[in-house]
Amino acid sequence: MKLPLLVLLSLTFSNVEAQDPAPYYITADHIFDGEVTHEGWAVLVKGNTIISTGPKEKVPMPTNSIKINYSNSTLMPGLIEGHSHLLLYPYNITDWDTQVLKETDSYRTARATVHARNTLMAGFTTARDLGTEGAGYSDVALKRAINEGVIPGPRLMVAGRAIVSTGSYGPKGYDNDMHVMLGAEPADGNALIRVVRDQIGKGADIIKVYADYRWGINNEAMPTFSIEELKLIVETSKSSGRPVVAHSSTIEGMRRSILAGIETIEHGDDGTLEIFQLMKEKNVALCPTLAAGDAIAQYRGWKKGVESEPEKIKRKRESFKAALQSGVTILAGGDVGVFAHGENVRELELMADYGMPVSEVLKSATSVNAKVFHLNNIGLIKEGMLADLLIVSGDPFKNISDLRKTKFVMKDGVVYRN
Numbered sequence: 293m294k295l296p297l298l299v300l301l302s303l304t305f306s307n308v309e310a311q312d313p314a315p316y317y318i319t320a321d322h323i324f325d326g327e328v329t330h331e332g333w334a335v336l337v338k339g340n341t342i343i344s345t346g347p348k349e350k351v352p353m354p355t356n357s358i359k360i361n362y363s364n365s366t367l368m369p370g371l372i373e374g375h376s377h378l379l380l381y382p383y384n385i386t387d388w389d390t391q392v393l394k395e396t397d398s399y400r401t402a403r404a405t406v407h408a409r410n411t412l413m414a415g416f417t418t419a420r421d422l423g424t425e426g427a428g429y430s431d432v433a434l435k436r437a438i439n440e441g442v443i444p445g446p447r448l449m450v451a452g453r454a455i456v457s458t459g460s461y462g463p464k465g466y467d468n469d470m471h472v473m474l475g476a477e478p479a480d481g482n483a484l485i486r487v488v489r490d491q492i493g494k495g496a497d498i499i500k501v502y503a504d505y506r507w508g509i510n511n512e513a514m515p516t517f518s519i520e521e522l523k524l525i526v527e528t529s530k531s532s533g534r535p536v537v538a539h540s541s542t543i544e545g546m547r548r549s550i551l552a553g554i555e556t557i558e559h560g561d562d563g564t565l566e567i568f569q570l571m572k573e574k575n576v577a578l579c580p581t582l583a584a585g586d587a588i589a590q591y592r593g594w595k596k597g598v599e600s601e602p603e604k605i606k607r608k609r610e611s612f613k614a615a616l617q618s619g620v621t622i623l624a625g626g627d628v629g630v631f632a633h634g635e636n637v638r639e640l641e642l643m644a645d646y647g648m649p650v651s652e653v654l655k656s657a658t659s660v661n662a663k664v665f666h667l668n669n670i671g672l673i674k675e676g677m678l679a680d681l682l683i684v685s686g687d688p689f690k691n692i693s694d695l696r697k698t699k700f701v702m703k704d705g706v707v708y709r710n
């Protein structure tokens with residue numbers, strides 16, 4: 293009776309050995325480690341971890357290793373998308389109201405699985421997804437399916453429904469007798485405590501609030517929550533260890549968000565040097581979402597490259613310059629979903645186009661995003677970090693659009709593209 297068991301056991305052990313994945317020995321002409329670029333370096337990956345990196349002669353090459361080397365290439369940490377909506381797709385295909393009101397959560401989730409794959413294949417191995425816009429907690433389910441290996445996609449931090457003040461958010465313009473579902477969850481005053489906790493309970497990693505919205509007398513953006521309400525949201529969320537992020541484009545919405553303890557401000561379109569300096573002082577980061585404004589202007593008829601830039605784009609350029617001048621931490625996040633998933637690089641191209649040095653743009657999309665999002669095991673090519681890696685043809689430091697020439701994508705030690 294004992295012998296078969298022993299045989300079985302030894303078989304099991306040898307199977308485990310056989311399945312032990314071969315290490316990857318990866319070289320490239322340039323290796324950007326998330327902070328600095330090196331030439332003549334190599335990276336050794338075992339399992340899901342970077343176990344060695346440095347000059348080629350100092351990185352041991354195990355005999356059984358799988359060698360990855362593309363000529364004329366750059367290796368870098370997997371890119372981090374700072375602001376996505378995987379449950380949305382471009383508004384020039386289907387407008388936002390229709391997506392929110394007429395598409396079921398299940399239909400939208402089916403589409404989102406493709407969006408997730410496209411994001412990963414474009415080299416974005418992580419994404420902070422900031423609201424399902426009416427698709428409930430489908431992002432929580434999407435994240436689970438990705439983590440379980442059911443579908444390919446980036447590692448996700450998700451916000452769930454997001455929070456808006458009563459009366460401010462859309463879809464709008466329907467008869468008052470109609471019950472119209474909203475793109476986020478409304479709450480005010482002390483009820484915010486329950487809503488924050490409920491969203492956490494349902495799987496939100498982040499609490500997102502709309503600190504202002506287009507509900508002014510002339511549909512202009514105006515502040516929504518009072519500073520006391522924002523503080524209540526932050527206090528409630530922080531006690532669970534979750535950060536709060538704010539959609540805000542007005543100076544007053546930004547000011548309240550900063551003083552309430554919000555960690556990142558999304559959009560910041562009307563931001564001035566003074567408000568960005570206050571953000572820097574209070575350690576609040578800016579996620580400028582340049583690509584969203586650029587896309588929407590084109591959906592409204594702007595012929596980019598043919599016609600001169602609309603006023604809104606010119607103002608955004610000015611405010612981005614002020615942000616650069618202030619020294620505020622700038623994240624890379626494009627509000628992708630407004631434009632096509634997989635086109636995430638558009639934000640990085642625009643950051644460079646609007647005046648940010650390319651080396652800073654690449655840091656934003658890797659080490660800076662990781663640090664601000666409290667992800668201390670990604671964003672750098674360094675011993676002990678998770679093996680999230682991207683290889684592109686060419687040299688993005690010379691031509692940022694080379695980021696589109698994806699050759700190799702590894703997430704958590706698993707190769708998704710080669």
Ligand SMILES: [Zn+2]
Nearest residue numbers: 375377422627
């Ligand atoms: Zn957004």
